[in-house]
Amino acid sequence: MDHFELIPSDINNIILSYLSADDLRIMLDTFSLPYLNWNTINAYHFNEHKHNMSMFKYLTRLRVESLINKLNLNYYSINDHTIDELLESTDLYLGYMGITQLPSEIVELVNLKELSLEGNRLTRIPPEIFNLTNLQDLDLTNNQLRQVSPEIGRLVNLQGLWLSDNQFVRIPEEALKTLTNLKGLGLVYNQITQISPGAFNKLNNLNRLYLQHNNIKILPEGIFDNMTKLKQLSLDDILFYQVPYNIRSIPGIVIERF
Numbered sequence: 001m002d003h004f005e006l007i008p009s010d011i012n013n014i015i016l017s018y019l020s021a022d023d024l025r026i027m028l029d030t031f032s033l034p035y036l037n038w039n040t041i042n043a044y045h046f047n048e049h050k051h052n053m054s055m056f057k058y059l060t061r062l063r064v065e066s067l068i069n070k071l072n073l074n075y076y077s078i079n080d081h082t083i084d085e086l087l088e089s090t091d092l093y094l095g096y097m098g099i100t101q102l103p104s105e106i107v108e109l110v111n112l113k114e115l116s117l118e119g120n121r122l123t124r125i126p127p128e129i130f131n132l133t134n135l136q137d138l139d140l141t142n143n144q145l146r147q148v149s150p151e152i153g154r155l156v157n158l159q160g161l162w163l164s165d166n167q168f169v170r171i172p173e174e175a176l177k178t179l180t181n182l183k184g185l186g187l188v189y190n191q192i193t194q195i196s197p198g199a200f201n202k203l204n205n206l207n208r209l210y211l212q213h214n215n216i217k218i219l220p221e222g223i224f225d226n227m228t229k230l231k232q233l234s235l236d237d238i239l240f241y242q243v244p245y246n247i248r249s250i251p252g253i254v255i256e257r258f
Contacts, residue, residue, distance in 0.1 A: 007188075060108050067105035070099065089110070095119045102126035110134065114149075118142050130154045141165050142184070147226025154235075164188035166208065171199040185206040188234070192216055200227055208232040211239075212258040218242070234258065 021254040038196045064083045067073075071094065073086075086092075091114035099120040106128045114140040115132065123144045128150045137160040137191040139166070145166040152175050152253070159181055163172075176182070180202055194215040200206065204226050219242040224230065230247060233255045248255065 019148065056073055062106040063108050067103050067108065070103040070105070071099075090114065092116070104128055107131040113121050113157075115139070125149060125152065127151065133157065136160065138162070146173035148175035150175050150178055154177070156181065158182060160184040162186040164190070166190055172193050173199045177202045180204065182206055186210040187214070189213045193219070195220055195223060197221070197223060200203065200224065203227060205229055210234045212236050212256070232256075 014056060023165070030047045038107050039219070060081050061080075062084055062119070068086065070083070088108065088111055089109060091109055092109065092112055093116045095116050096119035099117065100122065102107060102117075106126075109136060111133065112132050113134055114137040118139050118141040120143055122140065125140065125145065125148060127149070129138070130149075130166055130197075132156075133154060134157055135154075135155050137155050138155070138158060139162040141159075141162050142165040145163065148163070148167060152161075158179055161179065161184070164186045165188070168187065170192055171187065173196055176185075176199065181207055182203055183208060185203070185208070188210050190213075193200060194217065197220040200209075200223060207229045209227070209230065213236065216236065217238060219239055222244075224244060227247070228250065230250055233243070233247070233253065234245075235255075235257060237257045240255070243255060247253065
């Protein structure tokens with residue numbers, strides 16, 4: 001075994017964080033460092049070498065390799081083709097993997113448009129996701145979420161947000177106000193008891209809304225007034241007859257009751 005690998009991992013990180021670009025490349029190519037703190041490498045070296053495109057790309061590829069290892073992604077082998085494929089991916093499925101938090105390296109996947117984290121153990125939306133500004137569809141179904149950070153508004157291209165089978169007790173109104181391009185929203189099988197009057201005020205582009213299997217008894221007056229593009233509305237039977245005429249009369253709308 002190489003002596004460097006016998007050094008405690010926290011000391012490794014201190015040593016590596018002060019290496020020059022060339023020395024860092026040699027060190028990482030020479031030794032196997034499974035417990036390397038990639039946050040430390042990112043904080044120092046990405047800033048130091050952001051104008052050195054060759055080194056920047058090298059570090060990016062190393063971080064993607066680290067992401068593959070941390071998530072135990074099912075690749076037969078990790079090679080240049082594997083890393084290129086993941087870097088170029090526009091969709092990524094990470095469902096039912098027991099994930100409680102995402103590795104910070106996920107931010108390297110800047111081309112992602114669709115990300116599914118359904119069926120994990122997330123208690124909050126991982127903040128790393130908010131850096132993936134090309135995302136158009138985010139599936140967080142069947143986790144343990146109770147709230148949505150307003151930071152989700154950084155996902156300016158988001159069109160689908162799926163939050164069913166979580167632990168929401170109210171509509172995450174403040175967060176939704178920032179998602180003006182949203183077209184689909186799923187909040188099925190939560191514990192929502194009421195909707196505040198302005199919950200959907202900013203969602204002018206929404207065309208699919210799924211609210212069934214909650215504990216909502218009353219629809220506030222004017223709740224759907226700005227949703228003139230709505231084409232699919234699903235809600236519990238008790239709310240069906242509360243849907244206002246201006247929504248019922250939208251051409252082609254489908255209203256489902258459960």
